[in-house]
Amino acid sequence: MATTAGRGILALATAGALLIIGVVLALLVDPFTRVPIEVDGATEWVARVLLVFAVAWVVIGMLAARTRLVGRPGAAAARATWIASTRPWRARESTLGVLPLDRWCMILVPGLLLVATRVVQARGDGFGSVVLAVAGWLVFALAVRLLLGTRSPWPIIAAVGGALVLRCIATLAAISLSGAEGVWHVLWSIGAVRVLYLAIVLGLVGWVxxxxGWSLGPQLGPRRAAGVALAGVGAVFALPTATAAAIGTTEALRGWNSQIGVLPWHLARMTGLYDTQFPAETLVVAAVIATLMTVAGVVLALPLRAGERRRRTAAS
Known part of the structure:
Protein backbone atom coordinates (compact mmCIF):
# COMPACT_ATOMS: atom_id res chain seq x y z
CA MET A 1 0.00 0.00 0.00
CA ALA A 2 2.81 2.38 0.89
CA THR A 3 4.56 1.59 -2.38
CA THR A 4 1.38 2.23 -4.36
CA ALA A 5 0.80 5.52 -2.56
CA GLY A 6 4.39 6.54 -3.18
CA ARG A 7 4.09 5.79 -6.88
CA GLY A 8 0.86 7.75 -7.03
CA ILE A 9 2.51 10.74 -5.39
CA LEU A 10 5.45 10.47 -7.80
CA ALA A 11 3.05 10.33 -10.76
CA LEU A 12 1.21 13.42 -9.54
CA ALA A 13 4.51 15.22 -8.99
CA THR A 14 5.64 14.26 -12.50
CA ALA A 15 2.37 15.45 -14.01
CA GLY A 16 2.68 18.69 -12.06
CA ALA A 17 6.24 19.19 -13.30
CA LEU A 18 5.13 18.59 -16.89
CA LEU A 19 2.32 21.09 -16.44
CA ILE A 20 4.72 23.70 -15.06
CA ILE A 21 7.07 23.14 -18.00
CA GLY A 22 4.06 23.41 -20.29
CA VAL A 23 3.08 26.74 -18.73
CA VAL A 24 6.59 28.11 -19.25
CA LEU A 25 6.63 27.01 -22.89
CA ALA A 26 3.08 28.27 -23.40
CA LEU A 27 4.07 31.71 -22.13
CA LEU A 28 6.98 31.73 -24.57
CA VAL A 29 4.86 30.88 -27.62
CA ASP A 30 1.71 32.71 -26.53
CA PRO A 31 2.47 35.93 -28.46
CA PHE A 32 2.46 33.87 -31.68
CA THR A 33 -0.68 31.82 -30.98
CA ARG A 34 -3.32 34.46 -30.43
CA VAL A 35 -5.08 33.93 -33.76
CA PRO A 36 -6.81 30.53 -33.86
CA ILE A 37 -7.63 28.91 -37.17
CA GLU A 38 -11.29 28.57 -38.12
CA VAL A 39 -12.45 25.23 -39.53
CA ASP A 40 -15.46 24.52 -41.72
CA GLY A 41 -18.67 23.00 -40.43
CA ALA A 42 -17.97 19.50 -41.75
CA THR A 43 -14.57 19.37 -40.06
CA GLU A 44 -16.09 20.64 -36.83
CA TRP A 45 -18.72 17.88 -36.80
CA VAL A 46 -16.22 15.16 -37.68
CA ALA A 47 -14.11 16.34 -34.75
CA ARG A 48 -17.15 16.16 -32.48
CA VAL A 49 -17.90 12.58 -33.52
CA LEU A 50 -14.29 11.58 -32.92
CA LEU A 51 -14.34 13.38 -29.58
CA VAL A 52 -17.43 11.46 -28.44
CA PHE A 53 -15.79 8.20 -29.48
CA ALA A 54 -12.55 9.02 -27.65
CA VAL A 55 -14.34 10.11 -24.48
CA ALA A 56 -16.51 6.97 -24.59
CA TRP A 57 -13.37 4.84 -24.84
CA VAL A 58 -11.90 6.51 -21.75
CA VAL A 59 -15.16 6.27 -19.79
CA ILE A 60 -15.49 2.57 -20.63
CA GLY A 61 -11.93 2.08 -19.42
CA MET A 62 -12.70 3.86 -16.16
CA LEU A 63 -15.92 1.97 -15.45
CA ALA A 64 -15.38 -1.44 -17.06
CA ALA A 65 -14.22 -3.19 -13.89
CA ARG A 66 -17.22 -1.91 -11.92
CA THR A 67 -19.98 -2.65 -14.43
CA ARG A 68 -21.17 -5.37 -16.78
CA LEU A 69 -19.11 -3.79 -19.53
CA VAL A 70 -16.08 -5.78 -18.40
CA GLY A 71 -17.22 -8.81 -20.40
CA ARG A 72 -17.95 -6.92 -23.61
CA PRO A 73 -15.53 -7.00 -26.57
CA GLY A 74 -13.02 -4.18 -26.31
CA ALA A 75 -13.84 -3.28 -22.70
CA ALA A 76 -10.74 -5.03 -21.35
CA ALA A 77 -8.62 -3.13 -23.88
CA ALA A 78 -10.15 0.20 -22.84
CA ARG A 79 -9.54 -0.65 -19.19
CA ALA A 80 -5.93 -1.66 -19.86
CA THR A 81 -5.15 1.55 -21.75
CA TRP A 82 -6.78 3.68 -19.04
CA ILE A 83 -4.90 2.01 -16.19
CA ALA A 84 -1.58 1.90 -18.04
CA SER A 85 -1.75 5.55 -19.10
CA THR A 86 -2.72 6.90 -15.68
CA ARG A 87 -0.87 4.38 -13.48
CA PRO A 88 1.95 3.16 -15.72
CA TRP A 89 3.52 1.05 -12.96
CA ARG A 90 0.46 -1.20 -13.36
CA ALA A 91 0.77 -1.47 -17.14
CA ARG A 92 2.03 -5.04 -17.12
CA GLU A 93 -0.62 -6.12 -14.64
CA SER A 94 -3.40 -4.49 -16.69
CA THR A 95 -2.51 -6.44 -19.84
CA LEU A 96 -2.29 -9.90 -18.27
CA GLY A 97 -4.91 -12.29 -19.61
CA VAL A 98 -6.14 -9.88 -22.27
CA LEU A 99 -7.74 -11.74 -25.17
CA PRO A 100 -6.42 -11.42 -28.75
CA LEU A 101 -9.39 -9.27 -29.83
CA ASP A 102 -8.73 -6.82 -27.01
CA ARG A 103 -5.04 -6.73 -27.88
CA TRP A 104 -5.94 -5.69 -31.40
CA CYS A 105 -8.23 -3.03 -29.93
CA MET A 106 -5.33 -1.69 -27.84
CA ILE A 107 -3.45 -1.08 -31.09
CA LEU A 108 -6.20 -0.12 -33.51
CA VAL A 109 -8.35 2.23 -31.42
CA PRO A 110 -5.57 4.65 -30.35
CA GLY A 111 -3.81 4.28 -33.70
CA LEU A 112 -6.87 5.01 -35.83
CA LEU A 113 -7.92 7.82 -33.51
CA LEU A 114 -4.48 9.40 -33.86
CA VAL A 115 -4.63 9.15 -37.67
CA ALA A 116 -8.19 10.51 -37.78
CA THR A 117 -7.25 13.42 -35.53
CA ARG A 118 -4.29 14.28 -37.74
CA VAL A 119 -6.51 14.09 -40.84
CA VAL A 120 -9.01 16.47 -39.23
CA GLN A 121 -6.15 18.82 -38.36
CA ALA A 122 -4.91 18.76 -41.96
CA ARG A 123 -8.33 20.09 -43.07
CA GLY A 124 -8.02 18.63 -46.58
CA ASP A 125 -5.07 20.86 -47.51
CA GLY A 126 -2.78 17.89 -47.94
CA PHE A 127 -1.77 14.94 -45.86
CA GLY A 128 1.99 15.29 -45.72
CA SER A 129 1.84 16.09 -42.01
CA VAL A 130 -0.42 13.08 -41.43
CA VAL A 131 2.04 10.74 -43.11
CA LEU A 132 4.93 12.31 -41.23
CA ALA A 133 3.19 12.01 -37.85
CA VAL A 134 2.23 8.39 -38.44
CA ALA A 135 5.73 7.59 -39.69
CA GLY A 136 7.20 9.14 -36.55
CA TRP A 137 5.09 6.96 -34.27
CA LEU A 138 5.86 3.88 -36.36
CA VAL A 139 9.57 4.61 -35.94
CA PHE A 140 8.99 4.94 -32.19
CA ALA A 141 7.15 1.61 -32.12
CA LEU A 142 9.84 -0.11 -34.18
CA ALA A 143 12.63 1.23 -31.98
CA VAL A 144 10.85 0.10 -28.82
CA ARG A 145 10.07 -3.33 -30.26
CA LEU A 146 13.68 -3.93 -31.26
CA LEU A 147 14.98 -2.85 -27.87
CA LEU A 148 12.46 -5.01 -26.01
CA GLY A 149 13.67 -8.16 -27.71
CA THR A 150 11.62 -11.17 -26.64
CA ARG A 151 9.81 -9.36 -23.83
CA SER A 152 6.11 -8.56 -24.08
CA PRO A 153 5.34 -5.23 -25.80
CA TRP A 154 1.78 -5.04 -24.49
CA PRO A 155 2.46 -2.95 -21.35
CA ILE A 156 3.99 -0.11 -23.35
CA ILE A 157 1.37 -0.47 -26.09
CA ALA A 158 -1.38 -0.01 -23.51
CA ALA A 159 0.38 2.89 -21.78
CA VAL A 160 1.26 4.85 -24.91
CA GLY A 161 -2.09 4.08 -26.53
CA GLY A 162 -4.01 5.41 -23.56
CA ALA A 163 -1.86 8.54 -23.37
CA LEU A 164 -2.37 9.18 -27.09
CA VAL A 165 -6.14 8.96 -26.64
CA LEU A 166 -5.96 11.61 -23.90
CA ARG A 167 -3.86 13.82 -26.16
CA CYS A 168 -6.31 13.40 -29.04
CA ILE A 169 -9.19 14.38 -26.75
CA ALA A 170 -7.47 17.68 -25.94
CA THR A 171 -6.92 18.42 -29.63
CA LEU A 172 -10.39 17.36 -30.77
CA ALA A 173 -12.05 19.40 -28.02
CA ALA A 174 -10.57 22.57 -29.52
CA ILE A 175 -11.34 21.67 -33.13
CA SER A 176 -14.94 20.69 -32.32
CA LEU A 177 -15.58 24.25 -31.10
CA SER A 178 -13.69 26.07 -33.84
CA GLY A 179 -16.35 26.45 -36.51
CA ALA A 180 -17.73 29.76 -37.71
CA GLU A 181 -20.24 29.81 -34.84
CA GLY A 182 -18.06 28.02 -32.31
CA VAL A 183 -17.12 29.47 -28.94
CA TRP A 184 -13.44 28.54 -29.19
CA HIS A 185 -12.54 31.91 -30.69
CA VAL A 186 -14.01 33.65 -27.65
CA LEU A 187 -12.26 31.29 -25.25
CA TRP A 188 -8.98 31.60 -27.15
CA SER A 189 -9.05 35.37 -26.73
CA ILE A 190 -8.79 34.90 -22.94
CA GLY A 191 -5.10 34.78 -22.09
CA ALA A 192 -5.42 32.47 -19.07
CA VAL A 193 -7.48 29.93 -21.02
CA ARG A 194 -5.05 30.02 -23.93
CA VAL A 195 -1.98 29.46 -21.75
CA LEU A 196 -3.70 26.74 -19.70
CA TYR A 197 -4.76 24.87 -22.82
CA LEU A 198 -1.32 25.06 -24.38
CA ALA A 199 0.24 23.90 -21.10
CA ILE A 200 -2.09 20.89 -20.93
CA VAL A 201 -1.39 19.92 -24.55
CA LEU A 202 2.36 20.23 -24.05
CA GLY A 203 2.16 18.32 -20.78
CA LEU A 204 0.26 15.48 -22.46
CA VAL A 205 2.97 15.22 -25.11
CA GLY A 206 5.55 14.76 -22.37
CA TRP A 207 3.30 12.34 -20.49
CA VAL A 208 3.23 9.98 -23.50
CA GLY A 213 9.43 4.49 -19.94
CA TRP A 214 7.60 3.90 -16.68
CA SER A 215 5.55 1.01 -18.06
CA LEU A 216 8.73 -0.85 -19.00
CA GLY A 217 10.34 -0.50 -15.58
CA PRO A 218 9.17 -3.86 -14.18
CA GLN A 219 10.41 -5.66 -17.30
CA LEU A 220 13.70 -3.92 -18.00
CA GLY A 221 14.64 -2.03 -14.86
CA PRO A 222 14.84 1.77 -14.51
CA ARG A 223 18.00 2.25 -16.61
CA ARG A 224 16.90 0.25 -19.63
CA ALA A 225 13.32 1.53 -19.44
CA ALA A 226 14.56 5.13 -19.50
CA GLY A 227 16.81 4.21 -22.42
CA VAL A 228 13.93 2.79 -24.44
CA ALA A 229 11.84 5.90 -23.85
CA LEU A 230 14.76 8.21 -24.71
CA ALA A 231 15.54 6.28 -27.89
CA GLY A 232 11.90 6.40 -28.91
CA VAL A 233 11.66 10.15 -28.35
CA GLY A 234 14.84 10.72 -30.32
CA ALA A 235 13.62 8.56 -33.20
CA VAL A 236 10.29 10.41 -33.37
CA PHE A 237 11.98 13.82 -33.66
CA ALA A 238 14.91 12.67 -35.77
CA LEU A 239 12.69 11.52 -38.64
CA PRO A 240 10.99 14.83 -39.61
CA THR A 241 14.00 17.02 -38.90
CA ALA A 242 16.40 14.78 -40.80
CA THR A 243 13.94 14.55 -43.69
CA ALA A 244 13.64 18.33 -43.91
CA ALA A 245 17.40 18.75 -43.69
CA ALA A 246 17.94 16.14 -46.42
CA ILE A 247 15.43 17.37 -49.02
CA GLY A 248 16.01 21.04 -48.34
CA THR A 249 14.44 23.32 -45.79
CA THR A 250 12.61 25.53 -48.26
CA GLU A 251 11.01 22.65 -50.16
CA ALA A 252 10.06 20.79 -47.00
CA LEU A 253 8.53 23.81 -45.31
CA ARG A 254 6.71 24.90 -48.44
CA GLY A 255 5.06 21.49 -48.52
CA TRP A 256 4.14 21.65 -44.84
CA ASN A 257 3.11 25.29 -44.89
CA SER A 258 -0.60 24.70 -45.33
CA GLN A 259 -0.64 21.78 -42.91
CA ILE A 260 1.31 22.92 -39.87
CA GLY A 261 -0.81 25.96 -39.06
CA VAL A 262 -3.34 23.86 -37.16
CA LEU A 263 -4.97 24.04 -33.79
CA PRO A 264 -3.97 24.51 -31.09
CA TRP A 265 -0.95 26.42 -32.39
CA HIS A 266 -0.65 28.71 -35.35
CA LEU A 267 2.80 27.25 -35.97
CA ALA A 268 3.14 28.58 -39.49
CA ARG A 269 2.92 32.15 -38.21
CA MET A 270 5.03 31.39 -35.15
CA THR A 271 7.98 29.96 -37.06
CA GLY A 272 7.91 32.20 -40.11
CA LEU A 273 6.77 29.42 -42.42
CA TYR A 274 4.57 31.76 -44.41
CA ASP A 275 7.72 33.35 -45.74
CA THR A 276 9.73 30.09 -45.70
CA GLN A 277 12.35 31.90 -43.66
CA PHE A 278 12.86 29.18 -41.11
CA PRO A 279 16.63 28.84 -40.55
CA ALA A 280 18.03 25.60 -41.92
CA GLU A 281 20.62 25.50 -39.15
CA THR A 282 17.85 25.04 -36.58
CA LEU A 283 16.59 21.90 -38.29
CA VAL A 284 20.10 20.52 -38.61
CA VAL A 285 20.79 21.12 -34.91
CA ALA A 286 17.45 19.54 -33.99
CA ALA A 287 18.21 16.51 -36.16
CA VAL A 288 21.64 16.10 -34.55
CA ILE A 289 20.23 16.42 -31.02
CA ALA A 290 17.46 13.92 -31.79
CA THR A 291 19.96 11.49 -33.27
CA LEU A 292 22.20 11.79 -30.21
CA MET A 293 19.17 11.17 -27.99
CA THR A 294 18.41 8.03 -29.99
CA VAL A 295 21.98 6.76 -29.70
CA ALA A 296 22.13 7.53 -25.97
CA GLY A 297 18.81 5.78 -25.45
CA VAL A 298 19.97 2.69 -27.33
CA VAL A 299 23.14 2.54 -25.23
CA LEU A 300 21.14 2.79 -22.01
CA ALA A 301 18.61 0.22 -23.22
CA LEU A 302 21.20 -2.43 -24.04
CA PRO A 303 21.59 -5.12 -21.38
CA LEU A 304 24.74 -5.12 -19.28
CA ARG A 305 27.44 -7.62 -20.06
CA ALA A 306 27.80 -10.51 -17.67
CA GLY A 307 31.07 -9.20 -16.20
CA GLU A 308 29.70 -5.71 -15.69
CA ARG A 309 26.56 -7.13 -14.11
CA ARG A 310 28.61 -9.16 -11.65
CA ARG A 311 30.75 -6.13 -10.74
CA ARG A 312 27.70 -3.98 -10.07
CA THR A 313 26.07 -6.73 -8.06
CA ALA A 314 29.21 -7.16 -5.96
CA ALA A 315 29.53 -3.40 -5.44
CA SER A 316 25.96 -3.15 -4.23
Missing amino acids: FVVA
Whole structure:
Protein backbone atom coordinates (compact mmCIF):
# COMPACT_ATOMS: atom_id res chain seq x y z
CA MET A 1 0.00 0.00 0.00
CA ALA A 2 2.81 2.38 0.89
CA THR A 3 4.56 1.59 -2.38
CA THR A 4 1.38 2.23 -4.36
CA ALA A 5 0.80 5.52 -2.56
CA GLY A 6 4.39 6.54 -3.18
CA ARG A 7 4.09 5.79 -6.88
CA GLY A 8 0.86 7.75 -7.03
CA ILE A 9 2.51 10.74 -5.39
CA LEU A 10 5.45 10.47 -7.80
CA ALA A 11 3.05 10.33 -10.76
CA LEU A 12 1.21 13.42 -9.54
CA ALA A 13 4.51 15.22 -8.99
CA THR A 14 5.64 14.26 -12.50
CA ALA A 15 2.37 15.45 -14.01
CA GLY A 16 2.68 18.69 -12.06
CA ALA A 17 6.24 19.19 -13.30
CA LEU A 18 5.13 18.59 -16.89
CA LEU A 19 2.32 21.09 -16.44
CA ILE A 20 4.72 23.70 -15.06
CA ILE A 21 7.07 23.14 -18.00
CA GLY A 22 4.06 23.41 -20.29
CA VAL A 23 3.08 26.74 -18.73
CA VAL A 24 6.59 28.11 -19.25
CA LEU A 25 6.63 27.01 -22.89
CA ALA A 26 3.08 28.27 -23.40
CA LEU A 27 4.07 31.71 -22.13
CA LEU A 28 6.98 31.73 -24.57
CA VAL A 29 4.86 30.88 -27.62
CA ASP A 30 1.71 32.71 -26.53
CA PRO A 31 2.47 35.93 -28.46
CA PHE A 32 2.46 33.87 -31.68
CA THR A 33 -0.68 31.82 -30.98
CA ARG A 34 -3.32 34.46 -30.43
CA VAL A 35 -5.08 33.93 -33.76
CA PRO A 36 -6.81 30.53 -33.86
CA ILE A 37 -7.63 28.91 -37.17
CA GLU A 38 -11.29 28.57 -38.12
CA VAL A 39 -12.45 25.23 -39.53
CA ASP A 40 -15.46 24.52 -41.72
CA GLY A 41 -18.67 23.00 -40.43
CA ALA A 42 -17.97 19.50 -41.75
CA THR A 43 -14.57 19.37 -40.06
CA GLU A 44 -16.09 20.64 -36.83
CA TRP A 45 -18.72 17.88 -36.80
CA VAL A 46 -16.22 15.16 -37.68
CA ALA A 47 -14.11 16.34 -34.75
CA ARG A 48 -17.15 16.16 -32.48
CA VAL A 49 -17.90 12.58 -33.52
CA LEU A 50 -14.29 11.58 -32.92
CA LEU A 51 -14.34 13.38 -29.58
CA VAL A 52 -17.43 11.46 -28.44
CA PHE A 53 -15.79 8.20 -29.48
CA ALA A 54 -12.55 9.02 -27.65
CA VAL A 55 -14.34 10.11 -24.48
CA ALA A 56 -16.51 6.97 -24.59
CA TRP A 57 -13.37 4.84 -24.84
CA VAL A 58 -11.90 6.51 -21.75
CA VAL A 59 -15.16 6.27 -19.79
CA ILE A 60 -15.49 2.57 -20.63
CA GLY A 61 -11.93 2.08 -19.42
CA MET A 62 -12.70 3.86 -16.16
CA LEU A 63 -15.92 1.97 -15.45
CA ALA A 64 -15.38 -1.44 -17.06
CA ALA A 65 -14.22 -3.19 -13.89
CA ARG A 66 -17.22 -1.91 -11.92
CA THR A 67 -19.98 -2.65 -14.43
CA ARG A 68 -21.17 -5.37 -16.78
CA LEU A 69 -19.11 -3.79 -19.53
CA VAL A 70 -16.08 -5.78 -18.40
CA GLY A 71 -17.22 -8.81 -20.40
CA ARG A 72 -17.95 -6.92 -23.61
CA PRO A 73 -15.53 -7.00 -26.57
CA GLY A 74 -13.02 -4.18 -26.31
CA ALA A 75 -13.84 -3.28 -22.70
CA ALA A 76 -10.74 -5.03 -21.35
CA ALA A 77 -8.62 -3.13 -23.88
CA ALA A 78 -10.15 0.20 -22.84
CA ARG A 79 -9.54 -0.65 -19.19
CA ALA A 80 -5.93 -1.66 -19.86
CA THR A 81 -5.15 1.55 -21.75
CA TRP A 82 -6.78 3.68 -19.04
CA ILE A 83 -4.90 2.01 -16.19
CA ALA A 84 -1.58 1.90 -18.04
CA SER A 85 -1.75 5.55 -19.10
CA THR A 86 -2.72 6.90 -15.68
CA ARG A 87 -0.87 4.38 -13.48
CA PRO A 88 1.95 3.16 -15.72
CA TRP A 89 3.52 1.05 -12.96
CA ARG A 90 0.46 -1.20 -13.36
CA ALA A 91 0.77 -1.47 -17.14
CA ARG A 92 2.03 -5.04 -17.12
CA GLU A 93 -0.62 -6.12 -14.64
CA SER A 94 -3.40 -4.49 -16.69
CA THR A 95 -2.51 -6.44 -19.84
CA LEU A 96 -2.29 -9.90 -18.27
CA GLY A 97 -4.91 -12.29 -19.61
CA VAL A 98 -6.14 -9.88 -22.27
CA LEU A 99 -7.74 -11.74 -25.17
CA PRO A 100 -6.42 -11.42 -28.75
CA LEU A 101 -9.39 -9.27 -29.83
CA ASP A 102 -8.73 -6.82 -27.01
CA ARG A 103 -5.04 -6.73 -27.88
CA TRP A 104 -5.94 -5.69 -31.40
CA CYS A 105 -8.23 -3.03 -29.93
CA MET A 106 -5.33 -1.69 -27.84
CA ILE A 107 -3.45 -1.08 -31.09
CA LEU A 108 -6.20 -0.12 -33.51
CA VAL A 109 -8.35 2.23 -31.42
CA PRO A 110 -5.57 4.65 -30.35
CA GLY A 111 -3.81 4.28 -33.70
CA LEU A 112 -6.87 5.01 -35.83
CA LEU A 113 -7.92 7.82 -33.51
CA LEU A 114 -4.48 9.40 -33.86
CA VAL A 115 -4.63 9.15 -37.67
CA ALA A 116 -8.19 10.51 -37.78
CA THR A 117 -7.25 13.42 -35.53
CA ARG A 118 -4.29 14.28 -37.74
CA VAL A 119 -6.51 14.09 -40.84
CA VAL A 120 -9.01 16.47 -39.23
CA GLN A 121 -6.15 18.82 -38.36
CA ALA A 122 -4.91 18.76 -41.96
CA ARG A 123 -8.33 20.09 -43.07
CA GLY A 124 -8.02 18.63 -46.58
CA ASP A 125 -5.07 20.86 -47.51
CA GLY A 126 -2.78 17.89 -47.94
CA PHE A 127 -1.77 14.94 -45.86
CA GLY A 128 1.99 15.29 -45.72
CA SER A 129 1.84 16.09 -42.01
CA VAL A 130 -0.42 13.08 -41.43
CA VAL A 131 2.04 10.74 -43.11
CA LEU A 132 4.93 12.31 -41.23
CA ALA A 133 3.19 12.01 -37.85
CA VAL A 134 2.23 8.39 -38.44
CA ALA A 135 5.73 7.59 -39.69
CA GLY A 136 7.20 9.14 -36.55
CA TRP A 137 5.09 6.96 -34.27
CA LEU A 138 5.86 3.88 -36.36
CA VAL A 139 9.57 4.61 -35.94
CA PHE A 140 8.99 4.94 -32.19
CA ALA A 141 7.15 1.61 -32.12
CA LEU A 142 9.84 -0.11 -34.18
CA ALA A 143 12.63 1.23 -31.98
CA VAL A 144 10.85 0.10 -28.82
CA ARG A 145 10.07 -3.33 -30.26
CA LEU A 146 13.68 -3.93 -31.26
CA LEU A 147 14.98 -2.85 -27.87
CA LEU A 148 12.46 -5.01 -26.01
CA GLY A 149 13.67 -8.16 -27.71
CA THR A 150 11.62 -11.17 -26.64
CA ARG A 151 9.81 -9.36 -23.83
CA SER A 152 6.11 -8.56 -24.08
CA PRO A 153 5.34 -5.23 -25.80
CA TRP A 154 1.78 -5.04 -24.49
CA PRO A 155 2.46 -2.95 -21.35
CA ILE A 156 3.99 -0.11 -23.35
CA ILE A 157 1.37 -0.47 -26.09
CA ALA A 158 -1.38 -0.01 -23.51
CA ALA A 159 0.38 2.89 -21.78
CA VAL A 160 1.26 4.85 -24.91
CA GLY A 161 -2.09 4.08 -26.53
CA GLY A 162 -4.01 5.41 -23.56
CA ALA A 163 -1.86 8.54 -23.37
CA LEU A 164 -2.37 9.18 -27.09
CA VAL A 165 -6.14 8.96 -26.64
CA LEU A 166 -5.96 11.61 -23.90
CA ARG A 167 -3.86 13.82 -26.16
CA CYS A 168 -6.31 13.40 -29.04
CA ILE A 169 -9.19 14.38 -26.75
CA ALA A 170 -7.47 17.68 -25.94
CA THR A 171 -6.92 18.42 -29.63
CA LEU A 172 -10.39 17.36 -30.77
CA ALA A 173 -12.05 19.40 -28.02
CA ALA A 174 -10.57 22.57 -29.52
CA ILE A 175 -11.34 21.67 -33.13
CA SER A 176 -14.94 20.69 -32.32
CA LEU A 177 -15.58 24.25 -31.10
CA SER A 178 -13.69 26.07 -33.84
CA GLY A 179 -16.35 26.45 -36.51
CA ALA A 180 -17.73 29.76 -37.71
CA GLU A 181 -20.24 29.81 -34.84
CA GLY A 182 -18.06 28.02 -32.31
CA VAL A 183 -17.12 29.47 -28.94
CA TRP A 184 -13.44 28.54 -29.19
CA HIS A 185 -12.54 31.91 -30.69
CA VAL A 186 -14.01 33.65 -27.65
CA LEU A 187 -12.26 31.29 -25.25
CA TRP A 188 -8.98 31.60 -27.15
CA SER A 189 -9.05 35.37 -26.73
CA ILE A 190 -8.79 34.90 -22.94
CA GLY A 191 -5.10 34.78 -22.09
CA ALA A 192 -5.42 32.47 -19.07
CA VAL A 193 -7.48 29.93 -21.02
CA ARG A 194 -5.05 30.02 -23.93
CA VAL A 195 -1.98 29.46 -21.75
CA LEU A 196 -3.70 26.74 -19.70
CA TYR A 197 -4.76 24.87 -22.82
CA LEU A 198 -1.32 25.06 -24.38
CA ALA A 199 0.24 23.90 -21.10
CA ILE A 200 -2.09 20.89 -20.93
CA VAL A 201 -1.39 19.92 -24.55
CA LEU A 202 2.36 20.23 -24.05
CA GLY A 203 2.16 18.32 -20.78
CA LEU A 204 0.26 15.48 -22.46
CA VAL A 205 2.97 15.22 -25.11
CA GLY A 206 5.55 14.76 -22.37
CA TRP A 207 3.30 12.34 -20.49
CA VAL A 208 3.23 9.98 -23.50
CA PHE A 209 6.95 9.39 -23.14
CA VAL A 210 6.88 9.32 -19.34
CA VAL A 211 4.39 6.46 -19.32
CA ALA A 212 6.33 4.73 -22.10
CA GLY A 213 9.43 4.49 -19.94
CA TRP A 214 7.60 3.90 -16.68
CA SER A 215 5.55 1.01 -18.06
CA LEU A 216 8.73 -0.85 -19.00
CA GLY A 217 10.34 -0.50 -15.58
CA PRO A 218 9.17 -3.86 -14.18
CA GLN A 219 10.41 -5.66 -17.30
CA LEU A 220 13.70 -3.92 -18.00
CA GLY A 221 14.64 -2.03 -14.86
CA PRO A 222 14.84 1.77 -14.51
CA ARG A 223 18.00 2.25 -16.61
CA ARG A 224 16.90 0.25 -19.63
CA ALA A 225 13.32 1.53 -19.44
CA ALA A 226 14.56 5.13 -19.50
CA GLY A 227 16.81 4.21 -22.42
CA VAL A 228 13.93 2.79 -24.44
CA ALA A 229 11.84 5.90 -23.85
CA LEU A 230 14.76 8.21 -24.71
CA ALA A 231 15.54 6.28 -27.89
CA GLY A 232 11.90 6.40 -28.91
CA VAL A 233 11.66 10.15 -28.35
CA GLY A 234 14.84 10.72 -30.32
CA ALA A 235 13.62 8.56 -33.20
CA VAL A 236 10.29 10.41 -33.37
CA PHE A 237 11.98 13.82 -33.66
CA ALA A 238 14.91 12.67 -35.77
CA LEU A 239 12.69 11.52 -38.64
CA PRO A 240 10.99 14.83 -39.61
CA THR A 241 14.00 17.02 -38.90
CA ALA A 242 16.40 14.78 -40.80
CA THR A 243 13.94 14.55 -43.69
CA ALA A 244 13.64 18.33 -43.91
CA ALA A 245 17.40 18.75 -43.69
CA ALA A 246 17.94 16.14 -46.42
CA ILE A 247 15.43 17.37 -49.02
CA GLY A 248 16.01 21.04 -48.34
CA THR A 249 14.44 23.32 -45.79
CA THR A 250 12.61 25.53 -48.26
CA GLU A 251 11.01 22.65 -50.16
CA ALA A 252 10.06 20.79 -47.00
CA LEU A 253 8.53 23.81 -45.31
CA ARG A 254 6.71 24.90 -48.44
CA GLY A 255 5.06 21.49 -48.52
CA TRP A 256 4.14 21.65 -44.84
CA ASN A 257 3.11 25.29 -44.89
CA SER A 258 -0.60 24.70 -45.33
CA GLN A 259 -0.64 21.78 -42.91
CA ILE A 260 1.31 22.92 -39.87
CA GLY A 261 -0.81 25.96 -39.06
CA VAL A 262 -3.34 23.86 -37.16
CA LEU A 263 -4.97 24.04 -33.79
CA PRO A 264 -3.97 24.51 -31.09
CA TRP A 265 -0.95 26.42 -32.39
CA HIS A 266 -0.65 28.71 -35.35
CA LEU A 267 2.80 27.25 -35.97
CA ALA A 268 3.14 28.58 -39.49
CA ARG A 269 2.92 32.15 -38.21
CA MET A 270 5.03 31.39 -35.15
CA THR A 271 7.98 29.96 -37.06
CA GLY A 272 7.91 32.20 -40.11
CA LEU A 273 6.77 29.42 -42.42
CA TYR A 274 4.57 31.76 -44.41
CA ASP A 275 7.72 33.35 -45.74
CA THR A 276 9.73 30.09 -45.70
CA GLN A 277 12.35 31.90 -43.66
CA PHE A 278 12.86 29.18 -41.11
CA PRO A 279 16.63 28.84 -40.55
CA ALA A 280 18.03 25.60 -41.92
CA GLU A 281 20.62 25.50 -39.15
CA THR A 282 17.85 25.04 -36.58
CA LEU A 283 16.59 21.90 -38.29
CA VAL A 284 20.10 20.52 -38.61
CA VAL A 285 20.79 21.12 -34.91
CA ALA A 286 17.45 19.54 -33.99
CA ALA A 287 18.21 16.51 -36.16
CA VAL A 288 21.64 16.10 -34.55
CA ILE A 289 20.23 16.42 -31.02
CA ALA A 290 17.46 13.92 -31.79
CA THR A 291 19.96 11.49 -33.27
CA LEU A 292 22.20 11.79 -30.21
CA MET A 293 19.17 11.17 -27.99
CA THR A 294 18.41 8.03 -29.99
CA VAL A 295 21.98 6.76 -29.70
CA ALA A 296 22.13 7.53 -25.97
CA GLY A 297 18.81 5.78 -25.45
CA VAL A 298 19.97 2.69 -27.33
CA VAL A 299 23.14 2.54 -25.23
CA LEU A 300 21.14 2.79 -22.01
CA ALA A 301 18.61 0.22 -23.22
CA LEU A 302 21.20 -2.43 -24.04
CA PRO A 303 21.59 -5.12 -21.38
CA LEU A 304 24.74 -5.12 -19.28
CA ARG A 305 27.44 -7.62 -20.06
CA ALA A 306 27.80 -10.51 -17.67
CA GLY A 307 31.07 -9.20 -16.20
CA GLU A 308 29.70 -5.71 -15.69
CA ARG A 309 26.56 -7.13 -14.11
CA ARG A 310 28.61 -9.16 -11.65
CA ARG A 311 30.75 -6.13 -10.74
CA ARG A 312 27.70 -3.98 -10.07
CA THR A 313 26.07 -6.73 -8.06
CA ALA A 314 29.21 -7.16 -5.96
CA ALA A 315 29.53 -3.40 -5.44
CA SER A 316 25.96 -3.15 -4.23
